[in-house]
Amino acid sequence: MIYHLAKQQAWQAAQQTGRYTGSEADRADGFLHFSTAEQIAESARKHRAGEADLVLLGVEEASLGQTLVWEKSRGGALFPHVYGDVPLDAIRLAAPLPLGADGAHVFPELPGDHEPS
Structure with missing residues (x-):
C-alpha cells in the first residue's frame, strides 16, 4: 500500500x-x-503540519497500473507518484488523521514499508 494525505473536502x-x-x-x-x-x-510533518482536516488514504499499488511511477524526491529517496486520478475502488483505507496534544498527526497502525518494484 501507498499513502496520501487528502483534505477532508477533497475526500x-x-x-x-x-x-x-x-x-x-x-x-x-x-x-x-x-x-x-x-x-x-x-x-505530514514537512508539508501538512498543523492541518486538522486530513484523511489518510491507503491505495493498493497494483490497482493503479501504469499511472504509478516511483521517482526520486526528498534526499534522493524514491516516492510513489500517481499520474492520473485514483478510482474510489482502489482506496483501501480512509482514516481521519487527527492532531495529537503535541500538534503532530496521530497515524493509525500501518503495514510495513514497501520497497518500490
Whole structure:
C-alpha cells in the first residue's frame, strides 16, 4: 500500500464522483503525491503540519497500473507518484488523521514499508 494525505473536502468530493483527483497543489505538479508507510509521517510533518482536516488514504499499488511511477524526491529517496486520478475502488483505507496534544498527526497502525518494484 501507498499513502496520501487528502483534505477532508477533497475526500468528500471523491465519494460523490467516484474518483479522487487530489489537491490543487497535486494538479499543479501534474501528479498525486504519495508516500510509503515509512515516509508518510515525515511527509505530514514537512508539508501538512498543523492541518486538522486530513484523511489518510491507503491505495493498493497494483490497482493503479501504469499511472504509478516511483521517482526520486526528498534526499534522493524514491516516492510513489500517481499520474492520473485514483478510482474510489482502489482506496483501501480512509482514516481521519487527527492532531495529537503535541500538534503532530496521530497515524493509525500501518503495514510495513514497501520497497518500490
